[in-house]
Amino acid sequence: MESLLNAHTALIEAAVRAAQSAGDLPAFTLPPVEIKPPNRPEMGDYAYAGALAVAKLAGMKPIDIAQTIAKHLPSAPFLAAVEVAMPGFINFRLDVTWLRAQVAEIINAGDNLGAVTLGKGKRAQVEFVSANPTGPLHIGRSRGAIVGDTMARLLQAAGYIVEREYYFNNAGMQMRHLGNSMRIRYLQALGLPVELPKEEGTFYQGEYLKEFAEQLAAEKGDSLKDAGWEVFKEYAEKKMFVMIRQTLERIHIQHDIFFNENSLYDDGSVSATLEALQERDLIYVASVRESESDEVKAQNAKTPPAQWFRSTRFGDSEDRVVLKSDGAATYTLPDIAYHMNKLGRGFDLLVNVLGSDHYTEHQVVKYGVQALGGEADRIHVILMQFVRLIREGKEVKMSTRRGDYETLDDLIDQTSPDAVRYMLLARNANSRLDFDLDLAVRQTTDNPVYYIQYAYVRCAGILREAEARSFTGEGADMSLLDEESLSFIRRVLTLGDEISHSVLNFEPHRIAFYAHELASAFHTLYDRLRVFGDGIDEDVAAARLHFYRAAQTAFRRVLGLMGMSTPDRM
RNA sequence: GUGCUUGUAGCUCAGUGGAUAGAGCAUUUGUCUACGGAACAAAGGGCCGGGGGUUCGAAUCCCUCCAAGCACACCA
Numbered sequence: 001m002e003s004l005l006n007a008h009t010a011l012i013e014a015a016v017r018a019a020q021s022a023g024d025l026p027a028f029t030l031p032p033v034e035i036k037p038p039n040r041p042e043m044g045d046y047a048y049a050g051a052l053a054v055a056k057l058a059g060m061k062p063i064d065i066a067q068t069i070a071k072h073l074p075s076a077p078f079l080a081a082v083e084v085a086m087p088g089f090i091n092f093r094l095d096v097t098w099l100r101a102q103v104a105e106i107i108n109a110g111d112n113l114g115a116v117t118l119g120k121g122k123r124a125q126v127e128f129v130s131a132n133p134t135g136p137l138h139i140g141r142s143r144g145a146i147v148g149d150t151m152a153r154l155l156q157a158a159g160y161i162v163e164r165e166y167y168f169n170n171a172g173m174q175m176r177h178l179g180n181s182m183r184i185r186y187l188q189a190l191g192l193p194v195e196l197p198k199e200e201g202t203f204y205q206g207e208y209l210k211e212f213a214e215q216l217a218a219e220k221g222d223s224l225k226d227a228g229w230e231v232f233k234e235y236a237e238k239k240m241f242v243m244i245r246q247t248l249e250r251i252h253i254q255h256d257i258f259f260n261e262n263s264l265y266d267d268g269s270v271s272a273t274l275e276a277l278q279e280r281d282l283i284y285v286a287s288v289r290e291s292e293s294d295e296v297k298a299q300n301a302k303t304p305p306a307q308w309f310r311s312t313r314f315g316d317s318e319d320r321v322v323l324k325s326d327g328a329a330t331y332t333l334p335d336i337a338y339h340m341n342k343l344g345r346g347f348d349l350l351v352n353v354l355g356s357d358h359y360t361e362h363q364v365v366k367y368g369v370q371a372l373g374g375e376a377d378r379i380h381v382i383l384m385q386f387v388r389l390i391r392e393g394k395e396v397k398m399s400t401r402r403g404d405y406e407t408l409d410d411l412i413d414q415t416s417p418d419a420v421r422y423m424l425l426a427r428n429a430n431s432r433l434d435f436d437l438d439l440a441v442r443q444t445t446d447n448p449v450y451y452i453q454y455a456y457v458r459c460a461g462i463l464r465e466a467e468a469r470s471f472t473g474e475g476a477d478m479s480l481l482d483e484e485s486l487s488f489i490r491r492v493l494t495l496g497d498e499i500s501h502s503v504l505n506f507e508p509h510r511i512a513f514y515a516h517e518l519a520s521a522f523h524t525l526y527d528r529l530r531v532f533g534d535g536i537d538e539d540v541a542a543a544r545l546h547f548y549r550a551a552q553t554a555f556r557r558v559l560g561l562m563g564m565s566t567p568d569r570m
Numbered sequence: 571g572u573g574c575u576u577g578u579a580g581c582u583c584a585g586u587g588g589a590u591a592g593a594g595c596a597u598u599u600g601u602c603u604a605c606g607g608a609a610c611a612a613a614g615g616g617c618c619g620g621g622g623g624u625u626c627g628a629a630u631c632c633c634u635c636c637a638a639g640c641a642c643a644c645c646a
Contacts, residue, residue: 038589049588052626062626087626089589132646172646287644306644317573317642324644331646356640359574385575385639427583430575432639434582439595448594450608458605465605513584516593527602527610548605570608 003116003496007076008035008046008092015072024068028057035092037494044083044091045490051088062088099486100478106492106550113557114495118503119160119349125342126152128353129248129255130167133240134178135206137247140355142408143387143433146424146563148353149253150508151382153561158503160349164254167338169261170237177202179233185213186232190222212239247409251417252563264337270329273337273372274307274322282310282371289319314367331361336368343374350379351506356430359383382506385432387424396437406437415440415447418564422449425562426512448516453567455519455526456559459552460568462531466545469532473542480543485529488521489547492554499561515558522551 012033019025031053038047051066058065066088073082080095106113128148131141148164155162169175180197181204187194189210197203216224216235224231241258248254264270277283287303288296291312304325309332311320322333342350354362362381369376389396389406396406412420414437423440426448427433440447466473495514502510530536531544556566 034587036588039591040589043589047589049627052588055626085589087589169646174646304644308644321644326644328644330644335646356575358641360641361646363574383575388639428576431583432576436582439582447608451594454606454608458609462605468605509584513593516584520593523609524611526605530605532605569606 003500004046004078004094004493005035005497005500007078008048009033011073011076011079012048012050012069012090014074015069018072018074019068022072024072025060025065026058028054030054038089038091041487043085043089044081045094046092048090048092049088051090055088066090094490096483096486097479099489100481102489102493103478103481103546103550106489107546107553109557110553111557111560113492113553114157114499116158116496116500118158118500119155122160122348123163123346124152124155124160124349124351125163125165125345125347126155126351126353127165127167127342128152129244129253131244132169132172132174133237133244134174135204135240136208137244137408139389139406139408139411139435140387142251142411142420143424144353144355144382144384145248145253145408146251146421147382147384147429147508148351149251149563150421150425150511150561151351151353151506153563154499154502154508154511155349155351157499157561163256163347165257165259165342166255167259167261171262175233175237176229178204178236179229179231181205182209182213182216182232182236183227183229185209186216187225189213189217190225192222192225208240208243209236212236215239247407247412250409250412251421259338261334261338264334264341269337269341270334273333273340273368274329276372277309277322277368280371282313283322284308284310291319309364309368309371311364311367311371314370316364316367320364332364332368335361335365336372339365339369339379340372340374343369343378348378351382352379353382353384356383356385380506382429382508384429387433387435390434390436391438411435411437411440416449418453419447419449421563422447422452422512425509426516428507428509449564450570451523452515452519452555453559453564454570455522456552456555456566457568457570458522458526459548459555462545462548463552464568465532471532471541471545473545476542476546477539478543478546480537480540481547482529484525485544485547488518488525488551491518491521492550495554495558511558511561515555515562518554518558522555 012035013030016025016030020027031050033048033050035046035048038044048069051069052062054065055062063084063086066084070082070084070090078095078098079092080098081093083091083093085091109115126148128151129137129141129145131137137145152162152164180202184194184196184203212235216232274283284290285305285307286297287300287305289308306321306325307323308319309322312318320332321330323329339350352362362383366376366379369379408420415423419440423435424433498510498514502508529544529547531541531548559566
């Protein structure tokens with residue numbers, strides 16, 4: 001099924017061309033055509049306001065331009081009427097017969113309903129979650145998980161071939177602390193005396209480590225009591241990844257690739273990246289930034305020198321250290337190498353889902369990619385504002401290390417996978433999200449997610465009833481379908497445009513609102529349009545049954561795009 | 571202090587250049603006992619943070635002020 005927006009756009013463009021070659025309109029370049037549904041349905045199904053915008057360009061009155069365009073509009077099977085309204089709007093009305101025929105089209109489209117060709121033949125990658133394996137996923141991460149996965153689903157619906165990637169670092173100090181913490185828990189599990197580390201922030205106190213330690217003690221006895229932290233880190237890391245993946249699977253998320261930052265060191269990418277920057281004269285060795293005054297330079301003359309990336313050449317506010325004075329790389333270098341690696345894998349589009357605290361980091365990475373001649377504009381970021389947990393009206397503080405935070409698993413246990421997905425999706429990424437735990441628990445009967453799924457359930461109920469009556473509604477005369485049902489069909493037909501818009505603007509939250517609107521339109525109808533009952537003609541029943549089949553198709557598709565389940569009963 | 575983000579109904583939020591600014595919750599009032607009511611209908615509730623500007627037209631773009639969140643390391 002084609003996009004009605006695109007179809008109307010094509011009509012306008014054709015009409016303007018025709019009018020211009022006929023001399024009815026002067027020659028001018030038409031700005032991009034934007035078609036929108038008017039906010040009042042009685043005005044029509046779609047509207048074009050461009051005649052107002054080009055009035056100056058054409059040197060004519062908007063209303064005259066609109067009328068001229070309308071006169072030259074080619075006919076189309078989906079169009080019933082075109083009306084021109086003051087001060088220069090062109091309103092389109094869909095053809096009712098055509099709309100009725102769409103019921104069958106929707107059913108046939110099935111899980112491809114609303115698919116568009118925006119990304120046809122292109123490859124996209126979405127990188128999300130990307131938590132280091134130091135603990136279970138907490139709620140802060142889960143927002144990005146949902147948004148990233150939904151983005152991936154929408155990209156697929158838009159025709160992209162999509163890969164989901166998880167980037168992680170299992171080296172570094174935090175992992176060492178994890179190993180040490182695990183070792184302590186292991187010794188405790190054996191009943192051996194141990195001293196807890198005194199230094200702040202070096203000990204992971206979460207319950208999960210105790211569990212891992214008990215398992216390890218059960219498996220290995222006391223054979224590891226003299227082993228170093230590395231063994232424990234390996235064990236904990238492996239367990240942690242199993243745990244993380246299980247959690248993600250509960251909310252229907254699966255990554256195709258787990259990419260280890262370390263591999264970029266192992267295959268020489270990191271050092272190659274540094275060399276490439278050096279070759280371009282974008283690296284300098286100094287104790288402080290070269291932009292500092294001589295005075296500052298003199299003061300810091302004894303500071304061991306580091307290697308700096310001239311990111312200011314690309315618009316950064318200051319240069320960044322890429323190699324510390326001790327010879328170790330900062331995060332910047334492997335991150336640039338990673339993004340060059342991703343671009344090198346031939347993706348047309350890279351989407352990174354990041355917390356808003358990573359904004360600066362991401363900028364620097366982009367400068368680095370630019371510096372190396374990579375196509376930085378293929379990289380898009382969805383920057384997520386934080387999730388704030390509210391319990392009893394107060395903010396709950398989260399900390400991975402103390403272990404007193406809400407995990408995603410807890411949240412799923414308290415609500416449901418579907419509720420978690422919906423609630424974390426139904427908000428613009430750049431707004432902060434307050435997740436009221438009490439509300440989430442209490443709201444299980446009240447949550448919009450159930451409202452949407454209930455629409456699907458109701459369809460399923462009707463189809464069950466039809467089956468019980470052995471009624472198939474074959475050969476239905478769709479002209480018996482009333483006007484109200486058709487307005488639901490109209491809404492279904494905008495799904496493709498919704499998908500395009502979400503993908504072009506990287507706004508997966510839109511589908512959540514669309515789903516709710518669609519459910520609302522559905523419930524209204526359901527109340528009035530029974531399929532079976534006294535006084536309902538069999539022909540009418542047949543038409544309505546088809547309609548509800550189409551509705552069910554639409555809800556299955558929309559729920560699928562949001563990664564939510566489609567229960568036949570609730 | 572600098573950069574990014576946010577400010578829309580009592581609350582939580584959609585809407586980013588078009589016609590009379592929307593939804594859910596809450597409040598008030600009805601429908602109805604169904605192909606499962608986790609439903610439907612109706613009402614009230616808004617100087618779209620303040621001020622200025624651009625435009626035929628601004629919640630939407632620009633400037634400025636106010637308020638909130640995040641980031642500003644030789645941490646990752």
